[in-house]
Amino acid sequence: MSNSRLPAWQAFPAPAKLNLFLHIVGRRTDGYHLLQSVFQLIDIADTIELRVRADGEVVLHNPIPGVPADSDLTVRAARLLQAEAGCGLGVDIRVEKRLPMGGGLGGGSSDAATVLLALNRLWHLDLARTRLMEIGLKLGADVPFFVFGRNAFVEGIGEIMTPVTTPEGWFVVLHPGVHVPTPAIFGAADLVRDTPLISPDGIDYAATHNDMEPVACRLFPEVAAARDWLAQFAPARMTGSGACVFAFTASQTESACVLSRLPDATAGFQAATIAQHPLYGFASD
Numbered sequence: 001m002s003n004s005r006l007p008a009w010q011a012f013p014a015p016a017k018l019n020l021f022l023h024i025v026g027r028r029t030d031g032y033h034l035l036q037s038v039f040q041l042i043d044i045a046d047t048i049e050l051r052v053r054a055d056g057e058v059v060l061h062n063p064i065p066g067v068p069a070d071s072d073l074t075v076r077a078a079r080l081l082q083a084e085a086g087c088g089l090g091v092d093i094r095v096e097k098r099l100p101m102g103g104g105l106g107g108g109s110s111d112a113a114t115v116l117l118a119l120n121r122l123w124h125l126d127l128a129r130t131r132l133m134e135i136g137l138k139l140g141a142d143v144p145f146f147v148f149g150r151n152a153f154v155e156g157i158g159e160i161m162t163p164v165t166t167p168e169g170w171f172v173v174l175h176p177g178v179h180v181p182t183p184a185i186f187g188a189a190d191l192v193r194d195t196p197l198i199s200p201d202g203i204d205y206a207a208t209h210n211d212m213e214p215v216a217c218r219l220f221p222e223v224a225a226a227r228d229w230l231a232q233f234a235p236a237r238m239t240g241s242g243a244c245v246f247a248f249t250a251s252q253t254e255s256a257c258v259l260s261r262l263p264d265a266t267a268g269f270q271a272a273t274i275a276q277h278p279l280y281g282f283a284s285d
């Protein structure tokens with residue numbers, strides 16, 4: 001095929017999430033932890049560019065330094081979808097990373113979900129959302145949420161979803177500049193694993209917390225320092241297994257004002273809430 005006959009690249013967003021709270025409520029027999037959490041979509045995103053190939057190959061054109069192409073969640077998502085749907089088409093992939101890796105913002109999982117949703121359309125698979133969520137769970141516990149595509153009360157290890165309406169506004173998000181390894185937090189002896197169950201109806205956010213936060217703050221004082229700086233302006237907590245911390249503000253002006261006071265050495269950004277994944281319509285219900 002000559003270059004002029006190649007299909008065009010198409011760009012698709014992969015938004016981040018914040019865990020507005022994260023309770024650990026038990027443990028499965030295989031050691032995986034059972035959670036209750038509200039996952040909130042925000043409008044900062046990676047961009048995934050895709051171009052369909054007729055030869056069945058899945059090719060990542062710009063691997064992330066330190067992540068071999070075969071391990072990249074975008075490549076793994078495309079190959080798993082090919083296998084599960086019995087599809088003979090392939091895809092060229094380019095990933096423009098904006099979301100810090102290992103920040104608790106779900107970047108890798110969102111990249112994978114965007115590949116599943118976009119290829120569902122580009123490969124004309126027409127798989128139902130529930131089927132794509134099942135496939136996504138094989139890639140990571142956060143992937144089903146992004147395929148679900150709406151802010152949700154999430155249970156199990158990340159596969160049970162109840163849609164929730166969350167307050168609209170702006171978050172200030174700080175990256176403390178450390179990498180918190182998720183397995184180290186889940187494996188810690190002092191991790192609280194028996195927080196009482198709550199109901200998704202009428203959540204009192206002030207009465208919630210992130211069970212992983214005290215462990216992350218003990219292991220990485222930088223996380224505690226970032227949270228405590230932010231807490232001068234608004235209630236602040238950690239997302240997921242860290243390292244990012246966030247605070248909610250009602251307006252962009254307010255979040256910009258907090259960011260303007262951020263010490264030079266600390267990385268931070270603002271992001272607005274979104275109610276629905278931009279590729280929500282790419283799977284049928």
Ligand SMILES: C[C@@](CO)(OP(=O)(O)O)[C@H](O)COP(=O)(O)OP(=O)(O)OC[C@H]1O[C@@H](n2ccc(N)nc2=O)[C@H](O)[C@@H]1O
Nearest residue numbers: 031032033104106140141142157158182183186240241242
């Ligand atoms: C806690 C969350 C909340 O969103 O953290 P973030 O990754 O977003 O920070 C996720 O559920 C993280 O799930 P996931 O992203 O799949 O975790 P991984 O890094 O793949 O898991 C690493 C290890 O943590 C343990 N693990 C993970 C998920 C879980 N519900 N229970 C566990 O015990 C397992 O030992 C697993 O092998």
Ligand SMILES: Nc1ncnc2c1ncn2[C@@H]1O[C@H](COP(=O)(O)OP(=O)(O)O)[C@@H](O)[C@H]1O
Nearest residue numbers: 072073074101102103104105106107108109111
């Ligand atoms: N496309 C990808 N983007 C980010 N991380 C990826 C990707 N593919 C594989 N990974 C791996 O997944 C790990 C978790 O990344 P990420 O999802 O950004 O963090 P978190 O789960 O804390 O939000 C990374 O450290 C990296 O090794």
